[in-house]
Amino acid sequence: MGPKAERVLGAVQQRQEDNVSAYGQFGPYRDQIGYDPIGQTMSGIAMVTGEEGMPPIRAGVPIIDRTTALHSAIGILAALYERNISGEGQTIDVCLADSGYSLTEIPITAYHGAGTEPQRGVTDSAPSGMYPCKDGWVLISAGDQHHWARVCGALGKPEWEKDPRFTTRRERSKHAEAINEAMRELMGTMTMKDAIAHFTRHDVVAAPVNTIAQAAQDSHPWERRAMVEVPDFLAGTIAVSGDFWHFGRTPAVVGSTPKVGEHNEDVLGGLLGYSKDEIAKLYANDVIGNWDHYDTVPG
Secondary structure (H helix, E strand, C coil): CCHHHHHHHHHHHCCCEEEEECCCCCCCCCCCCCCHHHHHHHCCHHHHCCCCCCCCCCCCCCHHHHHHHHHHHHHHHHHHHHHHHHCCCCEEEEEHHHHHHHHCHHHHHHHHHHCCCCCCCCCCCCCEEEEECCCCEEEEECCCHHHHHHHHHHHCCHHHHCCCCCCCHHHHHHCHHHHHHHHHHHHCCCCHHHHHHHHHHCCCEEEECCCHHHHHHCCHHHHCCCEEEEEECCCEEEEEECCCCCCCCCCCCCCCCCCCCCCHHHHHHHHCCCCHHHHHHHHHCCCCCCCCHHHHCCC
């Protein structure tokens, strides 16, 4: 066996194969196809989103695709670590449906254990929700017991701290409408910016409910590099997801998405030892390609 064949065989033995599908490599629906929405619907996400009486509601962004990608990446990293121990590769099975169930774990656990089904749009932790302001909406999340005194201060109702209707989370749930009405009355007099500043001064969790335009204009994702601009062979530059992990010593570098076949020579020549002539034959016989249909798109 020649050195090139040994390299190829070694690469095959240590190969990690990541299978990402709609329903997985085993299970009752393994032969069916699907995309992001199937994870949202079969897991119950679409029926716990929105208000009671509304039709099922899908998230406006591909939450299942993104979650599945994270599960896949974590699985690959774990398999690579295991390969350092065993010296062998293995297959990894990840699917969209499983990702949906990972997100509805809490309500499914409640149903499985006690038969409790969640009501859409109902929370037992008032005040907790999105409240209208003069120019938009603001999220308030202050349902835990230690938040209540702060909420009373923010509402200008210190007497509510000792009011028997509100002394426990259970009682506040029973009288949630009184709390929410006070919240709406106060928030209706404020802009989003003023409301967030007011509740933040009282150490109550408050955040803007942004439109996409407002989210894009916020300084947070750009300072934190959650969004970055990178070169693009069509547009010149394009905004993409950035580095969501900030290493203290080895910062991540976000680059452009490679074209099809962009790294053929690096892998075949540098890793597997193919000569330039051998790689050229692979191109000639259509074994590999380096085309990209976007190159032909006008403009």
